[in-house]
Amino acid sequence: MLLRTKGIPINIDDYIVGRITTDPTNIDSHSILLCEDEIPEFEYFKGLAIITKQQEPRLDNKEKVVFKIPALNHLTNGDLISIGLDGNISTLYRVNSYHNTLLATERCNSNCLMCSQPPKDKNDIPLLYSIYQKLIPLIPKDCIEIGISGGEPTLMGQLFFELLSQLKTELPNTEIHVLTNGRSFAWINMAEKLNRLGYNRLMLGIPVYADYYQVHDYIVQTENAFYQTILGLHNLASLSQRLEVRVVLHKQTIPRLTRLAKYIYKNLPFVEHVAFMGLEYIGYTPHNIQKLWIDPYDYQNELGEAVEFLAGQGMHVSIYNTPLCVLPERLWKFARKSISDWKNDYLPECSLCTKLNECGGLFTWNLKKHSEYIRPFIT
Numbered sequence: 232m233l234l235r236t237k238g239i240p241i242n243i244d245d246y247i248v249g250r251i252t253t254d255p256t257n258i259d260s261h262s263i264l265l266c267e268d269e270i271p272e273f274e275y276f277k278g279l280a281i282i283t284k285q286q287e288p289r290l291d292n293k294e295k296v297v298f299k300i301p302a303l304n305h306l307t308n309g310d311l312i313s314i315g316l317d318g319n320i321s322t323l324y325r326v327n328s329y330h331n332t333l334l335a336t337e338r339c340n341s342n343c344l345m346c347s348q349p350p351k352d353k354n355d356i357p358l359l360y361s362i363y364q365k366l367i368p369l370i371p372k373d374c375i376e377i378g379i380s381g382g383e384p385t386l387m388g389q390l391f392f393e394l395l396s397q398l399k400t401e402l403p404n405t406e407i408h409v410l411t412n413g414r415s416f417a418w419i420n421m422a423e424k425l426n427r428l429g430y431n432r433l434m435l436g437i438p439v440y441a442d443y444y445q446v447h448d449y450i451v452q453t454e455n456a457f458y459q460t461i462l463g464l465h466n467l468a469s470l471s472q473r474l475e476v477r478v479v480l481h482k483q484t485i486p487r488l489t490r491l492a493k494y495i496y497k498n499l500p501f502v503e504h505v506a507f508m509g510l511e512y513i514g515y516t517p518h519n520i521q522k523l524w525i526d527p528y529d530y531q532n533e534l535g536e537a538v539e540f541l542a543g544q545g546m547h548v549s550i551y552n553t554p555l556c557v558l559p560e561r562l563w564k565f566a567r568k569s570i571s572d573w574k575n576d577y578l579p580e581c582s583l584c585t586k587l588n589e590c591g592g593l594f595t596w597n598l599k600k601h602s603e604y605i606r607p608f609i610t
């Protein structure tokens with residue numbers, strides 16, 4: 232699904248964040264008018280900007296316009312977008328989706344072998360934060376959930392807490408799910424600062440890849456990461472922060488998966504949820520595929536043992552990003568349709584499958600690299 236597009240900007244002198252409307256009679260100070268046809272004449276245009284596919288639109292020299300945009304049909308009334316000075320148009324919030332995420336920064340203090348969004352060392356934090364300051368008040372108050380991802384969101388420093396504080400004020404009924412490596416919370420003052428927000432809608436999803444420090448540190452390519460993450464989890468738990476542990480399934484994690492499950496039960500029993508996640512074929516993964524690839528069909532036993540052990544101890548466990556046909560039937564009750572709609576796809580043979588509606592399918596980019604055992608259920 233298209234989330235970015237670009238056109239030729241006129242009079243855009245600052246980042247614009249606003250709400251899409253296709254109705255020229257219903258414009259307010261946050262509106263961005265999407266014009267399929269001729270731009271109407273306005274005595275006074277109250278909105279922020281006009282975007283259009285037109286090649287040579289009628290231009291009033293006061294209006295902010297982006298024209299010659301190749302595609303706009305991915306946008307709908309109520310979507311929230313940003314327009315950059317260069318005419319880049321990014322979809323920030325899709326009103327008809329449950330899968331909206333704020334990218335906090337592309338910077339990271341780890342460098343995982345299978346990172347889906349490899350870190351970039353550029354200071355994108357002030358710009359992204361200023362965009363989100365404008366965005367958050369426009370998000371519908373009945374929004375169910377928003378994710379915050381990175382990079383590593385805590386590298387925003389004080390702005391991380393400011394962002395959460397704004398979300399809490401503007402969207403008190405929205406669940407916030409932050410993906411963090413948790414290492415920053417090894418410093419108790421970070422955990423205490425989070426705790427002072429008193430934000431019970433906030434859940435932190437933190438990866439733990441092994442029960443043994445050398446394996447975890449190798450996977451995240453960072454010395455002391457295991458120690459910092461575990462200490463961070465304990466600091467957060469001591470302050471009653473809601474926590475989730477995430478485990479990515481690949482050649483480096485599978486051999487110790489059962490031991491990891493036992494480690495989690497023994498040492499991290501306070502986590503609300505444990506998610507076992509299939510590998511994404513994007514980012515660093517294609518480059519490290521020899522070190523990472525194991526067909527999901529071939530780790531059914533290890534996965535089953537880990538999941539059933541934790542579930543048997545009363546822990547809440549899920550399997551993400553894994554088609555039903557590569558799981559034994561007894562594990563289906565743990566499988567979730569976890570892949571965000573804009574990156575979710577199915578193989579041609581899935582159209583024949585009787586479990587299509589229950590199956591979470593694949594990441595779009597995993598159509599190129601997937602289990603060899605994907606077979607449609609016929610009955």
Ligand code: SF4
Pocket residue numbers: 554555556557577578580581584585586587590591592605606607608
């Ligand atoms: S064949 Fe396709 S729809 Fe059916 S279980 Fe497998 S991946 Fe899912």
